[in-house]
Amino acid sequence: MAKVKVTLIHSVAHRQPTQRKTIQALGLGKINSSNILPDNAATRGAIFKVAHLVSVEEVK
Template identity: 65%
Template sequence: MSQLKVTLIKSAAHRLPKQRTIVKELGLGRVNSSVVLPNNEATRGAIFHIAHLIEVEEVK
Protein backbone atom coordinates (compact mmCIF):
# COMPACT_ATOMS: atom_id res chain seq x y z
CA MET A 1 0.00 0.00 0.00
CA SER A 2 1.33 3.43 -0.86
CA GLN A 3 1.73 6.26 1.57
CA LEU A 4 0.95 9.96 1.45
CA LYS A 5 3.18 12.80 2.55
CA VAL A 6 0.97 15.56 3.94
CA THR A 7 2.41 19.05 4.46
CA LEU A 8 0.59 21.86 6.23
CA ILE A 9 0.80 24.90 3.94
CA LYS A 10 -1.62 27.31 5.62
CA SER A 11 -2.21 27.85 9.31
CA ALA A 12 -5.12 26.18 11.06
CA ALA A 13 -5.63 29.24 13.26
CA HIS A 14 -8.99 30.97 12.83
CA ARG A 15 -10.46 27.91 11.11
CA LEU A 16 -13.46 25.84 12.09
CA PRO A 17 -12.90 23.73 15.22
CA LYS A 18 -13.40 20.52 13.22
CA GLN A 19 -10.64 21.54 10.81
CA ARG A 20 -8.24 22.41 13.64
CA THR A 21 -8.95 19.04 15.25
CA ILE A 22 -8.24 17.16 12.03
CA VAL A 23 -4.93 18.99 11.59
CA LYS A 24 -3.88 17.96 15.11
CA GLU A 25 -5.06 14.37 14.68
CA LEU A 26 -3.05 14.00 11.49
CA GLY A 27 0.04 14.99 13.46
CA LEU A 28 0.58 18.37 11.85
CA GLY A 29 1.66 21.14 14.19
CA ARG A 30 3.17 24.15 12.54
CA VAL A 31 3.12 25.47 9.01
CA ASN A 32 5.50 23.50 6.77
CA SER A 33 5.39 20.47 9.07
CA SER A 34 5.04 17.16 7.24
CA VAL A 35 3.92 13.67 8.12
CA VAL A 36 3.77 10.41 6.16
CA LEU A 37 0.42 8.64 6.48
CA PRO A 38 -1.03 5.43 5.04
CA ASN A 39 -3.13 5.83 1.92
CA ASN A 40 -6.49 4.55 3.15
CA GLU A 41 -10.09 5.72 3.28
CA ALA A 42 -9.82 7.26 6.75
CA THR A 43 -6.79 9.33 5.82
CA ARG A 44 -8.31 10.43 2.53
CA GLY A 45 -11.50 11.50 4.31
CA ALA A 46 -9.54 13.66 6.74
CA ILE A 47 -7.50 15.12 3.89
CA PHE A 48 -10.70 16.00 2.04
CA HIS A 49 -11.87 18.21 4.92
CA ILE A 50 -8.66 20.24 5.09
CA ALA A 51 -7.54 20.10 1.46
CA HIS A 52 -7.34 23.90 1.28
CA LEU A 53 -4.75 23.94 4.10
CA ILE A 54 -2.42 21.15 2.98
CA GLU A 55 -0.37 19.77 0.14
CA VAL A 56 -0.35 16.02 -0.54
CA GLU A 57 2.30 13.95 -2.32
CA GLU A 58 2.33 10.22 -2.94
CA VAL A 59 5.36 8.44 -1.50
CA LYS A 60 6.38 4.94 -2.53
Protein backbone atom coordinates (compact mmCIF):
# COMPACT_ATOMS: atom_id res chain seq x y z
CA MET A 1 0.00 0.00 0.00
CA ALA A 2 1.21 3.51 -0.79
CA LYS A 3 2.29 5.81 2.01
CA VAL A 4 2.64 9.58 2.40
CA LYS A 5 5.00 11.59 4.58
CA VAL A 6 3.25 14.56 6.18
CA THR A 7 5.37 17.37 7.66
CA LEU A 8 4.09 20.30 9.72
CA ILE A 9 5.52 23.50 8.22
CA HIS A 10 3.39 26.19 9.90
CA SER A 11 2.40 26.70 13.51
CA VAL A 12 -1.07 25.78 14.76
CA ALA A 13 -1.11 28.80 17.08
CA HIS A 14 -4.14 31.03 16.45
CA ARG A 15 -5.84 28.34 14.32
CA GLN A 16 -9.33 26.91 14.69
CA PRO A 17 -9.68 24.10 17.25
CA THR A 18 -10.76 21.64 14.54
CA GLN A 19 -7.54 22.29 12.62
CA ARG A 20 -5.47 21.77 15.79
CA LYS A 21 -7.21 18.45 16.45
CA THR A 22 -6.67 17.36 12.85
CA ILE A 23 -2.94 18.07 13.17
CA GLN A 24 -2.87 16.00 16.37
CA ALA A 25 -4.77 13.18 14.67
CA LEU A 26 -2.15 13.14 11.91
CA GLY A 27 0.48 12.56 14.61
CA LEU A 28 2.16 15.94 14.30
CA GLY A 29 3.20 18.15 17.19
CA LYS A 30 5.88 20.75 16.66
CA ILE A 31 6.99 22.49 13.48
CA ASN A 32 9.11 20.21 11.24
CA SER A 33 7.70 17.09 12.87
CA SER A 34 6.69 14.48 10.34
CA ASN A 35 4.79 11.22 10.21
CA ILE A 36 4.40 8.49 7.60
CA LEU A 37 0.77 7.53 7.08
CA PRO A 38 -1.15 5.20 4.73
CA ASP A 39 -2.42 6.86 1.59
CA ASN A 40 -6.18 6.35 1.87
CA ALA A 41 -9.31 8.49 1.65
CA ALA A 42 -9.44 9.27 5.39
CA THR A 43 -5.84 10.46 5.48
CA ARG A 44 -6.25 12.51 2.31
CA GLY A 45 -9.37 14.16 3.74
CA ALA A 46 -7.54 15.15 6.92
CA ILE A 47 -4.62 16.49 4.89
CA PHE A 48 -7.02 18.51 2.73
CA LYS A 49 -8.44 20.23 5.83
CA VAL A 50 -4.98 21.46 6.89
CA ALA A 51 -3.22 21.63 3.52
CA HIS A 52 -2.07 25.19 4.23
CA LEU A 53 -0.16 23.98 7.33
CA VAL A 54 1.53 20.83 6.04
CA SER A 55 3.65 19.53 3.19
CA VAL A 56 3.04 16.09 1.71
CA GLU A 57 5.49 13.74 -0.01
CA GLU A 58 4.84 10.30 -1.41
CA VAL A 59 6.96 7.54 0.10
CA LYS A 60 7.70 4.37 -1.83
